[in-house]
Amino acid sequence: MALVHRKDVAFFSELFKTLDHDMYALFRESRIPNDLHDTEKKYDYLPEKALKNLIQILGSQTTPDQFGLLVWSVCHDVYIPRLIQNLTQTTNLKSALDECCELLQQTSTGSQVKTELRRGKWWIVREKPFSDDLWFQYAEMFSVIFIHELLTVLTAGKWQATEVALQSYNAELFQAFSPLKNKQLYTARAVMAVAIPDALMLGPLSLPRHISPTRRHLPDATEDTFLSVFKVAIKPYLSMGKLSIKWAADILGLNVRTLQRRLEKEGAVYSDIIEEMVFEQIIELICHSDLSLTEIAGKMGYSDSAHFTRAFKRQMKMTPSQYRKVNKR
Known part of the structure; x- marks a missing residue:
């Protein structure tokens, strides 16, 4: 049974305010406690199903372009800066990505993210059990956009998407995200993966070092x-x-x-x-x-x-x- 951090569900739910959505109706439909934003309630984790429900509802109420833009804005403004602030390993891109993968595992137990050398190419890989349900496609798009923005920031814009492997069968939703238009997208693969050139993967980073605050560990x-x-x-x-x-x-x-x-x-x-x-x-x-x-x-x-x-x-x-x-x- 997979868990996700309460703060991530709370922040994701904030996206619905841009759609003028009834938040209590949203929580009821998503199977989320009404006290999600009540800081006096002492719990840290929710079932991953709650986040899946939110993602599917958001996807069903927006166009692919709108969904991609909303997700990108969250990644750009919140998730990526928050993740990078925790980094201590900045010798090269690979060391930074390996630490990012470790940090991501502390916020969710439902998938595994790692760097991997496959057939002579470096990839950042997300392994998650496949589902035919619609939420899976939207969740995979969220992951692709997240990784795209993470690589863009960590390489100061030097990385560009060239090859992306998807577990989903339909690439149309992903091509609505403008950086992926006219890129090589492989569908129906065992994992989701994004290719990274050797020169960038093993090259030096220019990011400043940050003191790592207290990290959130799953119990x-x-x-x-x-x-x-x-x-x-x-x-x-x-x-x-x-x-x-x-x-x-x-x-x-x-x-x-x-x-x-x-x-x-x-x-x-x-x-x-x-x-x-x-x-x-x-x-x-x-x-x-x-x-x-x-x-x-x-x-x-x-x-x-x-x-x-x-x-x-x-x-x-x-x-x-x-x-x-x-x-x-």
Whole structure:
């Protein structure tokens, strides 16, 4: 199950403001929590499916030219500068790209990006499981534009696109991006890849060195069990009320039986896991916040405080007010 960083989903959603889109309707359609932009909500990652939904909706509401321009503006103004500010390896283009690939892996677990020498040519390669769904084509276009802009900046404009390999079958969408017009685009390939001449790949860079700020690392859960990743992915949705397994499976891009089977394989039951996670958050709020019990009940999706009190007492053998009195710090 792939995860993406919350900040990337939030920033991508900002593109819809240029289309005068109803943001709450967008979040509902994309299966994104309504509190995405609320900095007080403490979660860092969302299922990759949320970003896939956003990309597909954006693509469906714009022309290929508009989509390409919006994506380019995001890459040029935000993503590329933010990535380059983290660079410490600037001996040559290859060392810089290798570090960029490492940094990109820390923001998403759904694909692998790397430099590779294939048949005597250097390429920057993106490996991602292919899908016939429309979102995949738009997501691949985003990746091509991102890499195009990254190479342009890192070489001070010396690099020009000559050969691009695409996993998608149709090159028309990509040719709407003006730098790719009349370029050699190979379709239906196993990976997406962009060719880089040896002279540029191994040549020196003139970029200034930057002190690397604290980097964002995906939690260890992403390299551990399905259950651990499931908890990270589903945490942002716990305050949305009763979270049925059907709704959770849809959020994660799985079918219900697959989700049940993956959890059962690790000895877990969906309803038990959700109840446990909800109560962990409730106890955290009771002990470490100044919110009233009524506010906590509403925040965690309970319809009224009486229902909340009954559920809490059934689980903890005391009322929320009694628990707060004993454990408040």
